[in-house]
Structure formats: structure tokens, C-alpha cells
Amino acid sequence: FLPSARVEAVLQSGRREFCGVLQFHEGQALSGTQKLLFLPTAKRFPRVRITTSQAALLKDKRLVVVVDDWPEDSAYPVGHYTQILGPIGDRETEAKVVLIENDIPFYEFSAEVLGCLPQEDWRITEEEVAKRWDLRDRDVCSVDPPGCKDIDDALHCRELPNGNLEVGVHIADVTHFLAEGTAMDKEAQKRATSVYLVDRRIDMLPKLLTEILCSLRGKEESLAFSVVWEMTRKAEIVSERFAKTVVLSRAALSYEVANQRILDTTLTDGVTVGLRHLMALSKLLKQRRVDNGALELASSEMKVKLDLETGDPVSVARYETFPTCSMVEEFMLLANVQVAAKIHSAFPTHAFLRRHPAPSEAQFEGLLEALQARGLPRLDIRNSKALARSLDACCCDSDPFVNTLVRMLTTRCMQQAKYFCSGYFPYGEFHHYGLAAPIYTHFTSPIRRYADDIVHRQLAAALGILTLSEQMTDKAHLHELADNINYRHTQAQYAGRDSINLHTGFFFKGRVERCEGYVVFKRENGIAVFVPKFGIEGVVWTKPTTGGGGEAASKKRDRTAGLRVFDKVEVQLSISTDESSRSALTIRLVDDSTAE
Secondary structure, eight states, X not given: OOOOOOOOOXXXXXXXXXXXXXXXXXXXXOSSOEEEEEEESSTTSOOEEEEESOHHHHTTXXXXXXXXXXXXXXXXXXXXXXXXEEETTOHHHHHHHHHHHTTOOOSOOOHHHHTTSOOTTOOOOHXXXXXXXXXXXXXXXXXXXXXXXXXXXXXEEEEOTTSOEEEEEEEEOGGGTSOTTSHHHHHHHHHOBOEEOSSOEEOSSOHIIIIIISSOOTTSEEEEEEXXXXXXXXXXXXXXEEEEEXXXXXXXXEHHHHHHHHHOTTOOSHHHHHHHHHHHHHHHHHHHHHHTTXXXXXXXXXXXXXXXXXXXXXXXXEOOOOHHHHHHHHHHHHHHXXXXXXXXXXXXXXXXXXXXXXOOGGGGHHHHHHHHHHTOOOXXXXXXXXXXXXXXXXXXXXXXXXXXXXXXXXXXXXXXXXXXXXXXXXXXXXXXXXXXXXXXXXXXXXTTBHHHHHHHHHHHHHTTSSOOOSGGGOHHHHHHHHHHHHHHHHHHHHHHHHHXXXXXXXXXXXXXXXXXXXXXXXXXXXXXXEETTTTXXXXXXXXXXXXXXXXXXXXXXXXXXXXXXXXXEEEEEEEEEOTTSOEEEEEEEGGGSOOO
């Protein structure tokens, strides 16, 4: 039985913009009025017929097209172009395609929004300092990726007379400048997140805030919202304080430089000693989380390095991590957990939180079958603690990298974490499965996430610093905010991945690379292969996606039929161009490749 239905009315138009190119045939005339087919970049959308007298102008250009109608007697919808983005293959043009296709707002901030900013020569006044906890005597520093300009967070640690440690997590006090209900606040609500592409950043807030007034820059005083604990040397919390503060960052360090300072035994300055204490505490905090069932998963995310002068990609590789990455992460997680508990205790029905539901057994079905076929230990998915332990045991003696692959594939079995209003779920469903935390939120990145700004306001209200507006206590309004933020967060992730794919295409243009890969998925018409050297994944097609294939495809299917997930293969990487003039990474099995 298949249920049927009828469309009664269209309440809101789903009209959207599509990026792509016009299809021209060899020798086709470019003068006069013509009907041409528009090929969307995203293959899941149909071709669109447009009528134009500007064929010569539009040839070899990326366009933006909207659909006007789809006549019943037409195989294609009809539409018109609204923008010429630029020449095909141009770096700026292709970046615009990534942003438009992922519905990322990237227009300039309006005069009304910029009018909400303080003067560029704004300074912290003594009157403001008097309202806050003055922590300028602490050896505060930030630890971030190299070149980071929008510095949300900083840390400090110092020894107390009783032998315990004072640990501080200091977060940019964005809401001091971002008043609720202003044009800038409404724009930040709409954008919801900053978007990070390989060669640019699309800010949620104007640059004066993101890089100057809010950013916790080295050697400068800043306003912060801090969580400060007294801890034992075993990372047990003795006391806790939330406060608006003033801090002076002694240094803005990269993960690598911070790690080098920790290891350099000749350094005994306050910042370095504090970093060593933080590192020791973070290891204890992490082990405690893991013991409680927190998952240690892996990502296939890669980094594209650009030439500083030309902007051309010079390398593609998996992200390099340092122990300091985990160190910072542990204290950010702890602050988020503690703030979540604080705002929920103050506002049980309208705290803005983040939950991560447990995955279903069906989501693991393919991975469990692949493990069984390889004779690898079965994953225990009863709960996160059991899964964490079974991931540790899921190893291949002949190839240690298999465990990393299993963790990568486990990540893909997970549901997405989502923001929500506490009044919509019982407490038992607040749980964050991946972190094994009963309650969680985001507090530590207010420069680039609007969710954190909501939480900052709620924490300030919980401390009696301000009174929440009617909207901030309205469950329905908070639910709408959460929906938009969840959508924008997902689109930002997609845009980031598309940008990496775009620049990977630029990097491999004119190159052919042979390297080792692993089968990570099998499908009817191909196998997905992950290449650790570059952190790249792609499909080796065993027959054309549109059918057919002939004898050559049959031979290829024969060669891949015996392959299993986790098998090691040698592949060739190169770039090909599809009919919409988009460059795409092509992966071939070496024994099936043409000699090059």
C-alpha cells in the first residue's frame, strides 16, 4: 500500500537560485534570440530552459538562474538568469558558487548594521573595569590555529597558596557590544555563524568586532565572560565562579608554538608554567570523560595550504594536530558543560542547549557488516561507553590505520548534534551522546556562533547582571532561533567542504598522483576510497552513473567485485571536468588506469 496525497495550496514559495552554465553545442550560433539549456552545478536539480539574446556574453560564464514555471507539456522548467558571476574556473567566481549553492549570506553589512558599532578608537573605561572582576594580573594566553584573528577564547592557570590550581577560561564578551534587538543583532541572528572557506571567512559580525574589539588579541586588554575554577592537581573542582571580567592576554599562540613552549624545559615564565599545568589537568579531564563513555572518533577533514602571494594551493593533507589542541578542547568542553548546568538551573523551561541523540542500530548496519566480513571485532553499540571500549578493541594487527578508518566510519553513523530549547524535551533527552554529558551547550565561541551569544545573555541573567527580554523567555521564539541556527550551521559545514573540494581541484589540475588508499564503502556501481596521504575520499566508478558501460566497465567490475571495506588499494588521482564545467577529482584503481 502506497499512501497518496494532493497538494491543496502553496503557502510559501520555495523559489531559490541555482548556479551553473549554459549548454552550447559545437558550431552553435551566438547571435539572435535563442533557447538554451542551463546546467545546474548540483546534479540533483533539473536542467532549466532559458531564452536569451545575449548568448555571446553568457558563454563560458557561471550564471545564477531562477525557475519561473514548469509547463505541463515541457520536459524542462523555464527560467531566467539574474546574475553573471564571472568566468568559469576563476577562483573568485567559483567561491561565489560555493556560497550561493549553500545559501550562505555573504553580502556587505548594511549601513544600519555598521551604525550599531562603537567608534574604532573605543577603549575600556575605568568605570567599566569597576563593574567587573579585574584579572589583568593573570598570565592569560590564547592558543589557536596559526593565523587566527577572531580569537574567542583564552586560558590561564596559576598555583594557589594551598597547593591547588586556579584555572580560568576567558571568552570574548561579544554581547557587551551586541545589544539585543538592534539591526546588528538581527543580522547576526540571520547569519547565525561565521563561515570558513579555504581562502576566506564570511563573518557573522562586522570585522571591527570579530578581529579587534572582541578578539582576545595578544598584548591587549579585553572584556571577557569568564569561568574560573579552583582545582586540585587531580582536576577535581573545588569551587567555581562565573563573572564578567577584564583580561590582558600575554600572548596569542598557535597550537604548535604553545606545544613547543610546554616541551622547552628552559622556559619558566608564567604563561609557559601555566600551560604545563593546563596540559596535565587536561589529560586527567579527558581520561575522566573517556571513562564515562565519551567517544574518540576520527575525521577525514583535510587542510589546503595556499601560497600567500598568489593564493594558489601548494599542498593538500590531513589536518596536523598537536597535544595542545586536545588541551584547549578539554577546558572549552568543561566550560560548556558547567554553563549549561548553570543556565538550566536558572531557566528550566527556556535554557538554550545542545543535544546529541544516540544513534540507532540501523545506522550502524553497514559498518557492522563490513567489520564482520573482515573478521574484525564487532562494535558494541548499546551505549556510548560500550561503543568507546569496543572501538579501542577494534584493531587490525597488520595495519594500525584500520582503527582510524573504523573511527571515521563510526562518525558517519552518528546523528547530528542540534541546538534546542530546554522546554521542548524532558531532561533525560538533553544528553550529548558523543561527549557522554548529561547536559551541554555552546558558550565558548560567541564571535562566530550566535548560539553562544544567546547563552551569554542567559548566563548574565542567571548571575543577576541583566534581565532577560520577553523573547528570550519565549519557548516558541527560542525554538525558531534553534531551527535557523541548526540550518545555518549545517550549510556552513557544507560550504567548507565544497571549498576544500574546489581548491583540491585547483591543486590537482595538471597533476597525476599515485598513492595508497582504503576501500571505505561499496555500492552497486562503484567503491569509495579514502586516501590518507591527502585526506581525500572519492568514488571509483565501475560503470557510468547514467547506465551502460560495455566491456571495459564489466572488466572493472570484475576487478572490484572481490574488494572489501578496509582493503588497501593503489589508486591514481587526477582531475576531470563534467558537463557543467566543474572540476572533479577522479580516482582510478592503478591496474585500471591508462599509463601516464
